[in-house]
Amino acid sequence: MKQNNMLAMILAGGRGSRLHELTNKVAKPAVAYGGKYKIIDFPLSNCANSGIDVVGVLTQYESVLLNSYVAGGGSWGLDARDSGVFVLPPREKADANLNIYRGTADAISQNIDFVDSYDPEYILILSGDHIYKMNYAKMLKYHKDNNADATIAVIEVPIKEASRFGIMNTDTETGQIVEFEEKPEHPKSNLASMGIYIFNWKLLRRMLVADMKNEESSHDFGKDIIPQMLNDGKRLFAYKFKGYWKDVGTIDSLWEANMDLLDQKSGLDLDDRTWKIYTEDIPTFPQYISEDADVKNAYITQGCVVEGEVKNSVLFTSARIGAGAKVYDSVLMPGAVVEPGAVLNRVIVADNVKIGSQAVVGSADSEHIELVAKNVKGVE
Amino acid sequence: MKQNNMLAMILAGGRGSRLHELTNKVAKPAVAYGGKYKIIDFPLSNCANSGIDVVGVLTQYESVLLNSYVAGGGSWGLDARDSGVFVLPPREKADANLNIYRGTADAISQNIDFVDSYDPEYILILSGDHIYKMNYAKMLKYHKDNNADATIAVIEVPIKEASRFGIMNTDTETGQIVEFEEKPEHPKSNLASMGIYIFNWKLLRRMLVADMKNEESSHDFGKDIIPQMLNDGKRLFAYKFKGYWKDVGTIDSLWEANMDLLDQKSGLDLDDRTWKIYTEDIPTFPQYISEDADVKNAYITQGCVVEGEVKNSVLFTSARIGAGAKVYDSVLMPGAVVEPGAVLNRVIVADNVKIGSQAVVGSADSEHIELVAKNVKGVE
């Protein structure tokens, strides 16, 4: 029988305001990354490659472009008969008015009917703003082998950074979680929650129904549901993930995640043909490097035209670099235009933004990465 | 060049509460009709056959099942690269909180950014609860030939019923609309608005922006936008439609629209191979009529098993009629089960509802059609 018994729900959350203008018009999962991708391509491609057919995307902020981006799921092959990607904003029901999601758990609670309509045995909860490649089918096997009630993916972090995460204290032999501490001052372990959960749907459903009525609850997986499960003596297991994983919640971390693509040792191999990351297909010609261009240590995709110098940078679809322009340590989002002679250093240039000729933006020794979200005038 | 310059928006409205339990779990456009269809298949198929590629579906009530029904648009071929069907519920934006749609025009106003992202020259506004076949490309040609600002599709209704409709008073020679009266007591014409509009997008956009700020406005096309346009001296034309057209807002009218399929003269020919109505494809075996069945004057689709008597009725996907059961003048929605010996007269049996053996529901001389929305116990 078809193993289609796990449904995935991606928490695409709110606005992602730490990405500033990049999320003015689009929800965070629709932000561009890595030359040709959007952030949500990663969980969606992971789902497709893990044999998951149905994915809900929970968002309440600017769902329109996200909706038209994922609609039908064709880009990830998730458009087969029983497959689909569905954007799920808050909605009016026969017994409920239109209300925002009160927390990560509430977002699922408000869509219990959606989940029920697929009658899954397991539910996989994912975050919409992480870059990583993971086989959820292996995690499910681990979950089943442990006869677990819930399984939480964890990654080892440097112990001194552990207090920034939700930390799992486990029985080192069995992997069973004995304690969960949200951002502990004195962490007892370095196993940080990746915000990736597998639950048995029947159990989670019962807990969500109870949680909805609990006025004390903040309706959050980390703060309410997981502690409650531990309290109830449920079997929770930590699934150790090894590999590249990055949260791209800020301009700096988004830049870093792009720069990691230039580093063969970062562990994020997008060229792996057995685990492709799928994305929207855009009709442009292939990238063109002109007679006088100088391209070194760069990650460049289709539609780009490079006539200047590009070093240590990532160029997204149809970015254009004019003659004599210099682009260093920068990220140019789709359609960004750098006119002749302009100089860029440590910046992210937002979609379709134009840097005028001879303009100088960013600085080689800035502490933070500068986001250039508006056209910059050229120097006469 | 591709003629893809008209975008369609379907007003799928609110709950459709006059359809009672049929809209408990789904928005009205997702209600089943005609054996294998849903109501929204008609405007969507009309769009596909008219060469329209992008369709927005505006709903604020129970969008989940509607969303998963239309997602991707594959059932109507609207899944080509630049095509799509998008469910548009109210949403939170950078400059606006989550708010319900205040009227038909407001639903479009709140999605100006969506429309803009396709940069159409024309916009086609449709209703989500009408059964009809119409070539919108011809209406657009009429609109262009008249150099119109707006074109409204109209249908001739018996003059004594005209006061139930929005009535267009036109210059009989040119078809130009000189006056619009919403449900007039003393109608001057029998040309009723079908709620189908073509606007030049730039003009409509300006008017919507103004209307949003107008605190007196009810934000409705019929009540506010059209009168305002006439007031402003714009060129509005009536496009006369001839053919089958039915509003299915009530149980009685939904039943009638189904019964019309049994009547060769009704004008609604779903067997027309040049204007197919497309719908979701469901894997079931073909319909089976047993040794002892008696089927006359019926409209039956795949998955049905008939072992009893079916007269003057419409059977939807996978309906089952047991031996000795009698089904007269009735509509059986998908998965409805009539157990042996039960008798049905003038009823609509809702999806997956079971009528127990020997039970009697409905009556041959009822004034209204009975909706059977819950299982009926058999008679011991």
Added chain:
Amino acid sequence: MIMARALGIISFSESHIWVDGLEDYRSIAAFSFLGRYRVIDFPISNMSNSDIDRIQVYIRRRPQSLVGHIGTGRHFNINSKSGYVKMMFTDSQEENDYYNTDVKAYLANLEHIENTSNTHVVIAPGYMVYRQDFDALLKTHIESEADITVLYHSVDDAKENYQSCYCVNLNRQKGVDSFERNNGKVKNRNIFMDTYVMKKELFVELLREAKKTSSMYTLRMIINDKCHDLDIRGVAHRGFFAPITDFKSYYDGNMALLDLKTAQNLFDTSWPIYTRTSDSCPTQYFDTAIVRKSFLANGCTIGGTVENSVVGRDCVIKPGAVVKNCVLLTNVLIGEGVHIEGQVVDKNAKVTKMKELIAEPDTPGYVKRNDTV
């Protein structure tokens, strides 16, 4: 996906199989079946439901009608990015059909077979109708540690039927001793369902060996030679089984399903049979219709009598017409006053002038595609 270990291969029929009439126009895999389906919908659906998401459909001739039907595999519930349903062509067409073997077709596409990460192959014929959970069969195969597992169906009417099929001769341990053409001399036989499970490695090895042995050798032939070197086991199939290997078996396969119980065995709700929709509207029955014990596809208009028949999509049965013991393919017209019995009527045919076309179910007749009679 970690569970999807098998590559699906849908094979074409050997050269001794031929369905008179219908096969002039398309391959057996593309035959209309039970009004709504094509024969190939069954093996593809079996694979799709068994979590096999890479399916290669081998084609020997007349690809036209299959290519459109199969499309990208979406309607067979296959993820078109991580999996596929792919038509596999063999370019070099030998004049002598004996040379156009399955082995040659596989070898011509060896790159595509070897390139996949799948460890096993499941090979099923594109010309037999049955329901089978290949995932369960694969598990059985792996647990038994056999080299090859084949599927067979025990019948008690091998004297009259299954004339173009092979039989598997089994020992007491369900080991396969040999494959043998059904000679019609014995009633009870284990009919070979032309279905195999084995490691991909072994499959490729056998292909190479077959080629070395003879350029007319088929996969069955080389495996037959190996019955005593390899551990080859038979697994019995239960339920509906209809090999389409000649005209009579095509007719009988359709007719057998007119028994509702039999049909329900094949069409289990947990095991959907996918097909490509034609967007036909529902079927309309007029006041004059009399329909009994029949399967009807959508898009028909029925004014006459239909009894013990399979009626394909978009057929018209005029008032006064009588259709009995027939299989009508798509878009057939039976005119007023026509009485037709025991016929297979091919696509687009119109029967209006011939007022009587009557044959016994034992020796069904055939009306050609596009014919007006």
Added chain:
Amino acid sequence: MIMARALGIISFSESHIWVDGLEDYRSIAAFSFLGRYRVIDFPISNMSNSDIDRIQVYIRRRPQSLVGHIGTGRHFNINSKSGYVKMMFTDSQEENDYYNTDVKAYLANLEHIENTSNTHVVIAPGYMVYRQDFDALLKTHIESEADITVLYHSVDDAKENYQSCYCVNLNRQKGVDSFERNNGKVKNRNIFMDTYVMKKELFVELLREAKKTSSMYTLRMIINDKCHDLDIRGVAHRGFFAPITDFKSYYDGNMALLDLKTAQNLFDTSWPIYTRTSDSCPTQYFDTAIVRKSFLANGCTIGGTVENSVVGRDCVIKPGAVVKNCVLLTNVLIGEGVHIEGQVVDKNAKVTKMKELIAEPDTPGYVKRNDTV
């Protein structure tokens, strides 16, 4: 839709056209072009952008690589319910290639041509690269009231190039006097672009007449016979034009686009050229990369020098390698220290041992598919 009056027909090349090397493995329509495309993407995109939404692709041989590429037509922006992109096969393969004419292929599928509601046909070759608004051409055709409109391209290098092409000889009113094979004796010629617009009725009539005249007759031949009976007009095409009719023209067609202005003429942003995505990641340039005047598809890793070349998807250019004046197809590896010039390197080839492979652009070389050299 009311505006879509023309049925699109994509034709295969006549038997005198042959591209050495590459055509051993696939039809010209399926050739990789400019790294990212297949040749057939251009005629299909031209039709799709011109609101032609029923497109029949005729295929003479080796359908494998085209079938998967074309799929259901969704990625070519065609509504798969109200329209289609369909592969059309000709089943009867004559041994003598001269008999496998376009006329025969069209007649074999006449049902599918006649059945459509379209009033006109636009016929464009699956082996020439150019941009053309067929809707505008159709309007021109209708307004001129000509019987047939054909497209030509004026060139001044017909002596050296276009050797497998035909020319149209025009009178002063742009009427076509005759079609004539380019004999390479005259510099300035109007090269025939094998593109026709006419009423469907006339098209079918011509097919029937061609068949009657000779079983080797092609559409061009019968139309040539009609030049004085019918009103046949030529319309000049401007812009990029690359017929792929022999090995040299394939190489030259790719090279010509390395001039950015020329490329921008072909790739107008209002006229997208669609293709099927391969989901390759972006291309990575290492510190050692030196790239100049080249088009590169996605999925490559570039450590060496690439100059005046077209690099296909998923190629690897190792540090120290030099690639100059080359066309690399998909998944080619150029090893360390290899110097390669003026070569067309076919899919999956690896050049590692031969440290120098140098040819002049006038006489480019060819490295076979899957070869390791």
